[in-house]
Amino acid sequence: MGALRRFKVWRGDKTGGQLEDFKVEVNEGEVVLDILHRLQATQTPDLAVRWNCKAGKCGSCSMEVNGMPRLGCMTRMSTFAEDETVTVAPLRTFPVIRDLVTDVSFNYEKAREMPAFAPPSGVAPGAYRMQQIDVERSQEFRKCIECFLCQTTCHVVRDHDENKNAFAGPRYFIRAAELDMHPLDTADRIPAIRNDFGSGYCNITKCCTEVCPEHIKITDNAIIPMKERVVDNRYDPLVWLGRKIFRRDQLPAQGPAPHPVVAPRQPAPPRVGTHHIPLGVIWHKPQPDGLEAEVGPDGKMPLTEVTFDRAGAASPFGDNVTFPLPPDSLNYQHPKTDD
Secondary structure, eight states: OOEEEEEEEEEEETTEEEEEEEEEEEOTTOBHHHHHHHHHHHTOTTOOOOOSOSSSSSOTTEEEETTEEEEGGGOBGGGSOTTOOEEEEOOTTSOEEETTEEOOHHHHHHHHHSOOOOOOTTOOTTTOOOOHHHHHHHHGGGGOOOOOHHHHHOHHHHSOGGGTTTOOOHHHHHHHHHHHTOTTOOOOOHHHHHHTSOGGGOOOOOHHHHHOTTOOOHIIIIIHHHHHHHHHHHHOHHHHHHHHHSOGGGSOOOOOOOOOOOOOOOOOOOOOSOOOOOSOOOTTSOOOOOOOOOOOTTSOOOGGGGGSSSOOOSOTTOTTOOSSOOGGGSTTOOOOOOO
16 A cells, blocks of 8 residues: 555636645555545545656646646646655636636637648659758757647746737747748748747747657757847848848839759669668768668568668658648648637
């Protein structure tokens, strides 16, 4: 049998509530979510708590433990002293539905406002080649599990609810950075980041980075680069001079410039000897021309291909897909509601 520990759990709904005291058994290796489940099973079966995977990958069990935004399934009880009272409360930034469950629909509304992925219209399927070096910057942001801990800890909306209309929050700054750094994307989101998503509200305190369970460097790798791009676009003197000389409404209408198209290569001659794999690729140095990618009998590219400085295999979109893709097939478009 484990030790009895003291808990304070917030109980209530949108009309109000309070912290209630509990004494509950805690065993070695358990996490806060385990204790909440034990409370549901033994003392308070109507306790509302949102959870799903219990593996730190779905982002459902976000809560505030002793005032710190955390995932309940990843917060071990061994991190607290045995005589310490553990306080569990709902996310402070979002409206309470009941007990520990909050209404996070604000985040999905902001997601709908984000301009979607926009591949170039002039590139045929299979004609564009990307290497690992092309996507490694934006790949970090794909780790986001949308737990919204960064959103709830950001003081711009945590302490000032009136800013929610003008400020998207850290989660959508890394979404914008992910798309803006994607080599196949052509949309210009810089004006929207400044005017619609409120990048100027952020004063880079890095509180969002501190609470991220996936250890994404939100401030350093996403927010600061995007703020720099906003400044370059808005205040760079050469850009300002260019606007004075060539106004956008005076230029002929034209679409975004397509990304470079890699011409099909001739079959590579047989290689003799061992191919040397460099320990790392330096992005700011010229790289040697790639060789034709090898594809196995099963039609798949070998895993080691991603470590070579060679051209990629066939397009993952397939040969029967044309760009731009229809909006309903993009994986970040949210369905419209009837209301």
